[in-house]
Amino acid sequence: MPKETKFLRKQADKAERRARATADAEVSENLLNLARAYRTQADVLKAKRKQEKKRR
Template sequence: MVKETKFFRKQAKKAERMARAISDVEAAQSLSNLAKAYRKQADVLKANRKSSNKQR
């Protein structure tokens, strides 16, 4: 599970770098939204992991 969280955070960083590097406004916005989605997914996985550990 930790590997998945790291994967999503790494992908978010890549998407943000790409968004800053391109001049097309629409594409940059799409990449920024993608980065946010990756971060949100990582946060959900982390929260699920924490709640799973508390129940044990």
């Protein structure tokens, strides 16, 4: 599970870097939304993992 969250966070970082590098405002906004979605997925996975640990 940690590898998945790490992967998602790296993808978010890449999307943000590309968003800053592009001159097209619409593409930039779409990349920022993608980065936000990746981070949200990583947060959900982390919370789910934490919840599973509590149950044990």
